[in-house]
Amino acid sequence: MTLFERAERVIPGGVNSPVRAFRSVGGQPFFAARGQGAYLWDEEGRRYVDWVQSYGATILGHADPAVVEAVARAAADGTTYGAPTRREVELAEAICARVAGCEMVRLVSSGTEAGMSVIRTARGATGRSRIVKFAGCYHGHSDGLLAAAGTGMAALVLPDSAGVPAGAVADTVVVPYNVVPELDDGVAAVIVEPVAANMGLVPPVPGFLEGLRSECDRVGALLIFDEVITGFRVGPGGASGLLGITPDLWCFGKVIGGGLPLAAFGGRRDVMEALAPLGPVYQAGTLSGNPIATAAGLAVLDLLDAGTYEAIAGTAGALAAGLEGALAEAGVEATVPRFATLVGLFLGPGPVTDYDTARAVAGNGLYPGFFHDLLDAGVSVAPGAYEAIFAGLAHGPAEVDLTVRAAARAAQGVSAAMAATAR
Numbered sequence: 001m002t003l004f005e006r007a008e009r010v011i012p013g014g015v016n017s018p019v020r021a022f023r024s025v026g027g028q029p030f031f032a033a034r035g036q037g038a039y040l041w042d043e044e045g046r047r048y049v050d051w052v053q054s055y056g057a058t059i060l061g062h063a064d065p066a067v068v069e070a071v072a073r074a075a076a077d078g079t080t081y082g083a084p085t086r087r088e089v090e091l092a093e094a095i096c097a098r099v100a101g102c103e104m105v106r107l108v109s110s111g112t113e114a115g116m117s118v119i120r121t122a123r124g125a126t127g128r129s130r131i132v133k134f135a136g137c138y139h140g141h142s143d144g145l146l147a148a149a150g151t152g153m154a155a156l157v158l159p160d161s162a163g164v165p166a167g168a169v170a171d172t173v174v175v176p177y178n179v180v181p182e183l184d185d186g187v188a189a190v191i192v193e194p195v196a197a198n199m200g201l202v203p204p205v206p207g208f209l210e211g212l213r214s215e216c217d218r219v220g221a222l223l224i225f226d227e228v229i230t231g232f233r234v235g236p237g238g239a240s241g242l243l244g245i246t247p248d249l250w251c252f253g254k255v256i257g258g259g260l261p262l263a264a265f266g267g268r269r270d271v272m273e274a275l276a277p278l279g280p281v282y283q284a285g286t287l288s289g290n291p292i293a294t295a296a297g298l299a300v301l302d303l304l305d306a307g308t309y310e311a312i313a314g315t316a317g318a319l320a321a322g323l324e325g326a327l328a329e330a331g332v333e334a335t336v337p338r339f340a341t342l343v344g345l346f347l348g349p350g351p352v353t354d355y356d357t358a359r360a361v362a363g364n365g366l367y368p369g370f371f372h373d374l375l376d377a378g379v380s381v382a383p384g385a386y387e388a389i390f391a392g393l394a395h396g397p398a399e400v401d402l403t404v405r406a407a408a409r410a411a412q413g414v415s416a417a418m419a420a421t422a423r
């Protein structure tokens, strides 16, 4: 029996997160055995250039020596205590020092928890109920935020999740990305990925985030940037720092945990002080601010500076240009958006500006073949057309070159598939 068959007997779909199951690209997932830098090896010993990097959690690459050492040292002192620790303070300070306008943070264990808790905080602080989110933006799988949520749901063509009662989403309004909605004074908060990366990569059009900021100010609603992907990835101050727009609250995750379960939400002091034990909004966690996760996060942040972000953006730029060229050479009109260190890939013509335009391309059936051709050539990108490509510090010219050469061969398959459908 294969490992996947064993997995399917005891884990629904054989996976602990649906997008890993390869359902939208066909076939069976490989099982990762180990990673080093830009590379992953599967249980059969095959090596892949890994552009998934745990969906953005490992910006330094796999098993970075500084992270491994920090984790080992922390673990030797105990894995969790239930009492506050020095490193929680240091990590909170490191986040607040880097993100202008973020005055306090609370550490949690996943991006879902951050999203769920930031909404409760915003509602508690404003005394209002309604939340506005954008179609195609993903903020974790909590009930109230699981409407038109992109990524895994989009890849599985699930319009909504079963098990979410109507009441849980009654106060969630979903509007199109890149259009500033008109708000009223019933809105507690607007939550947005400032650079959308869960419907493929869709950067904000000029004026969108500025418009959200002023519309929120007009009605007294809080603006929340979900920077679980973009935080500490597109630059030291995340998307808000790079774009110069300051929300009231943020969600962070992925990079700040160095590959361990750690996330955070934070923002304006007066709003964050609504949280217990200071205020009336309850939020808690046995493993929140875990000593091993904070050690990993601090080790990562320590190694990221202007120079490293510039290097990663250079890699991302070379990869985007290479993919675009390889696809164009094969006669495939593709859209390869890039925002700083993030790259997207749509196997069809743009412009892609929102969930509808993203779905029109991502759902055209060309991605699965391209994905499998890359995988066969030893290049791992996400097994779903709605994910970003995560360049990191461990990727360099050799990995870009190997990937672009594999993409050039895979593009021939895309071109043939397009010709076959046209006939």
Ligand SMILES: Cc1ncc(COP(=O)(O)O)c(C=O)c1O
Binding pocket: 055, 109, 110, 111, 112, 113, 115, 138, 139, 140, 141, 193, 198, 226, 227, 228, 229, 253, 254, 263
């Ligand atoms: C923008 C954004 N917010 C929230 C989440 C949820 O994070 P987690 O998977 O850690 O629960 C994700 C996960 O991909 C994300 O991309």
